[in-house]
Every structure is written in structure tokens, then in C-alpha cells.
Amino acid sequence: MLRLIVILPIALFAGLIGVMVSLLTDEDRNSDLSRLPSPLIGKPAPAFKLPAVANSVPGGFSTEDLKGRVSIVNVFASWCVPCLAEHPMISQLAGQGVAVYGINHRDKPEAATAWLQRHGNPYIAVGADWNARASLDWGVTGVPETFIIDADGVVTYKHVGPVTKDVLRNKILPRLRKTEVR
Amino acid sequence: MKKVLTSLLLVTIFYATLLTSAQAVNQDEFLDNPVLEARAREISTELRCVVCQNQSIDDSDADIARDLRLLVRERLVAGDNDDQVVSYIVARYGDFVLLRPPWQPNTYMLWTGPPIMAVVIAMLSILFLRTHKIRRAVGLNPAPLSPNDRDELNSLVQRIAAPSSPLLGQKNRHSAELAKGLPPAAGRPEETEPKASTTEQGNSSS
Numbered sequence: 001m002l003r004l005i006v007i008l009p010i011a012l013f014a015g016l017i018g019v020m021v022s023l024l025t026d027e028d029r030n031s032d033l034s035r036l037p038s039p040l041i042g043k044p045a046p047a048f049k050l051p052a053v054a055n056s057v058p059g060g061f062s063t064e065d066l067k068g069r070v071s072i073v074n075v076f077a078s079w080c081v082p083c084l085a086e087h088p089m090i091s092q093l094a095g096q097g098v099a100v101y102g103i104n105h106r107d108k109p110e111a112a113t114a115w116l117q118r119h120g121n122p123y124i125a126v127g128a129d130w131n132a133r134a135s136l137d138w139g140v141t142g143v144p145e146t147f148i149i150d151a152d153g154v155v156t157y158k159h160v161g162p163v164t165k166d167v168l169r170n171k172i173l174p175r176l177r178k179t180e181v182r
Numbered sequence: 183m184k185k186v187l188t189s190l191l192l193v194t195i196f197y198a199t200l201l202t203s204a205q206a207v208n209q210d211e212f213l214d215n216p217v218l219e220a221r222a223r224e225i226s227t228e229l230r231c232v233v234c235q236n237q238s239i240d241d242s243d244a245d246i247a248r249d250l251r252l253l254v255r256e257r258l259v260a261g262d263n264d265d266q267v268v269s270y271i272v273a274r275y276g277d278f279v280l281l282r283p284p285w286q287p288n289t290y291m292l293w294t295g296p297p298i299m300a301v302v303i304a305m306l307s308i309l310f311l312r313t314h315k316i317r318r319a320v321g322l323n324p325a326p327l328s329p330n331d332r333d334e335l336n337s338l339v340q341r342i343a344a345p346s347s348p349l350l351g352q353k354n355r356h357s358a359e360l361a362k363g364l365p366p367a368a369g370r371p372e373e374t375e376p377k378a379s380t381t382e383q384g385n386s387s388s
Contacts, residue, residue, distance in 0.1 A: 037276065038276065039272070039273060039274070039275070039276040039277075040274070106245065131249075132245070133253075136249055136250070136274060138274075139275050139276070141232045141233055141275075142233060142246075
């Protein structure tokens with residue numbers, strides 16, 4: 001009995017250390033423990049239909065447009081600095097022939113148009129979501145966010161925050177390949 | 183006076199924060215139907231604002247909290263019951279939006295952990311008290327002081343508590359005593375020695 005009293009706290013402590021280490025070294029979580037898993041993963045993309053930002057910007061798209069091939073949906077805004085930071089990476093994806101769609105989150109038509117003109121428009125189509133109603137259905141907590149959708153229109157991956165070079169190489173591209181194979 | 187002013191200030195700040203937190207919900211968000219509005223407020227206090235961690239959407243000024251409040255009202259007007267509204271939002275943002283975690287496999291530890299810990303601690307306490315009692319009953323605990331030891335202790339206490347000369351400070355009296363060395367207790371210098379050692383033996387054998 002006495003031995004149990006000695007061993008139990010040590011075992012509990014060792015267990016706690018084990019849990020902490022596994023949380024800290026977990027591939028998907030080590031960047032930020034506060035990041036949440038999306039309940040959307042493995043489910044069909046939410047139903048939505050967004051109008052174009054402006055006549056000069058190709059766009060307006062809906063859930064139906066996402067079916068038929070693997071695509072990426074990127075939520076962005078002209079006022080969002082990290083969106084500008086990830087813009088080269090999004091453009092690179094589009095340059096490789098990936099179908100990239102943009103959801104323009106809580107923006108103004110002039111500002112969004114000017115931003116796309118100035119930095120380039122990598123998107124096949126941009127949908128205007130200025131009251132953020134569609135963003136709510138996507139479970140967006142802040143811009144930028146990036147989703148991978150498979151050919152059946154099912155969400156397979158979600159990245160919160162800017163797509164950096166590192167994220168592109170180690171997360172987005174491998175997941176994209178995996179989604180394409182499936 | 184200063185104290186009164188400080189407390190007055192604190193009270194003012196306290197009520198000011200109460201007022202501002204109550205103002206997170208804008209007048210223009212209110213529904214015309216007071217029953218629906220009351221339900222909306224109640225649901226809102228149970229939903230976490232996803233970008234401000236420990237605030238409910240009812241308390242938060244964040245854009246997304248406002249959007250979620252409007253969404254709650256939209257669903258209510260559409261005829262959803264309270265559970266349907268909550269699961270509508272959970273389907274989009276996950277269980278994290280619930281300020282009160284649900285009872286399901288991944289929260290079993292969360293809910294049962296504290297009661298289990300309380301039981302474990304209670305059991306360990308009882309165990310400790312019982313072993314302590316048993317040890318005393320068996321005689322493994324140090325024996326109570328013998329009359330001789332008691333007398334010696336009393337004389338020591340008296341010597342220390344004795345009024346010192348008003349010219350000498352407390353510190354001086356002790357340093358003088360230390361310099362002199364402790365004299366053997368009055369009366370029975372021989373008897374104390376063996377007594378002490380028997381007590382020690384009793385202790386070490388336990």
C-alpha cells in the first residue's frame with residue numbers, strides 16, 4: 001500500500017509529461033495550440049452563392065462550381081495584411097494550375113478591386129461576402145483562411161492564418177496531392 | 183480620506199465596466215418579438231466568441247460575435263428551437279463555441295476528473311489518518327514525555343521567559359547565555375541523559 005502511494009504520484013507526473021510532450025510535438029498542432037480543428041473537415045462544403053466583387057473581376061461562384069476537381073478556397077480581404085503576405089503563395093498555387101477560388105471577406109468593392117489590380121488576381125473566381133454571412137457557414141474566425149476541397153466538393157483540409165512558404169511546402173502541397181490521389 | 187476616494191473610484195470603475203459590457207448588444211440588433219429576443223439573449227450567453235476565447239458572443243464587441251448574434255436571431259425567426267440554433271452554430275464552429283462543454287466521450291475526463299480527484303484525495307487522507315492511528319496504537323510513535331523530561335522542559339522555558347535586566351536587551355541576554363554554555367538542568371544531570379537516548383531508540387526503530 002505504501003509503495004502505491006510512492007509510485008502513484010510519480011506515474012501520474014510521468015503521464016502528464018507524456019501528454020504535454022505529445023501535444024507539443026504533434027505535427028498539426030505544434031504551430032499554435034489554440035488553433036481549433038474545423039468540424040467542416042470530411043463534410044461537404046457549405047451551400048452558398050456569392051455575387052461578383054465588380055464587373056472587372058471574374059467571379060461570382062457557388063458550391064456547385066467547386067465540384068468536379070480538387071480546388072482551393074481562400075478567404076481574404078484587401079484590409080488584411082497577412083493576406084498580402086500570403087498572396088505570392090496563393091499566386092504560385094494558381095500558377096501550378098490549381099483551381100483557386102477567393103472569398104472576399106467584409107470588404108468594399110473599390111478597395112477589393114484596387115487590391116486585386118495592384119497585386120494580381122490569382123483567383124478563377126472571386127465571390128463577394130461583405131456581410132460575412134457565407135464566411136460564417138465556412139466557420140471562418142478571421143482572415144486569411146484556406147480550404148482544400150476534393151472533386152466531390154468535400155472539405156479535406158483547413159489552414160487558419162497566412163499560407164507561408166513553409167505551410168505551402170509542408171502542409172498545403174502534400175494535402176493537395178493526397179486529395180488528388182483519392 | 184484618500185482611502186475613501188480610492189474605494190469610490192474602484193466602485194465607479196466596477197459599475198462602468200458593468201455598463202459597457204451590457205452594451206455589447208446593439209439596439210439595432212434587437213428583435214421586435216420580446217420572447218424571441220429573450221431566447222436570443224439566453225442562447226448568446228452560452229456561446230463563445232471564437233476570437234476572444236472566454237467571452238460569450240453576448241459580451242463581445244468583435245465583428246464575428248455580432249455576426250453570430252445576428253445569425254442566432256435569424257435562426258430563431260426562421261422557427262428553430264434553442265437546441266437547433268445551438269447545433270447550427272456548432273456544426274460550423276465546433277464544440278469550442280459552447281461555453282458549457284457537453285457530456286461526450288472526449289469530455290468524460292473533463293467532467294469526471296475533479297470528482298475523481300476529490301475521492302482520491304479523501305481516500306489518501308483516510309489512509310494516512312488510519313496508519314497514523316495504528317502506529318500510535320502499536321506504540322511506534324514517539325512516547326509522550328516522561329515526568330523528568332517534562333520538568334526539564336519546564337525549567338528551560340522558565341529560564342528563557344525570566345525577566346531580564348532592563349539594562350540588557352533581549353539579544354544580549356541570549357548571547358551571554360550562549361557564551362556561558364547551557365548548564366545542566368538543576369537537580370538531576372545524570373537522569374536526563376539515559377532518558378533521552380531511550381526515546382531516540384524508540385524513534386529509530388519505527
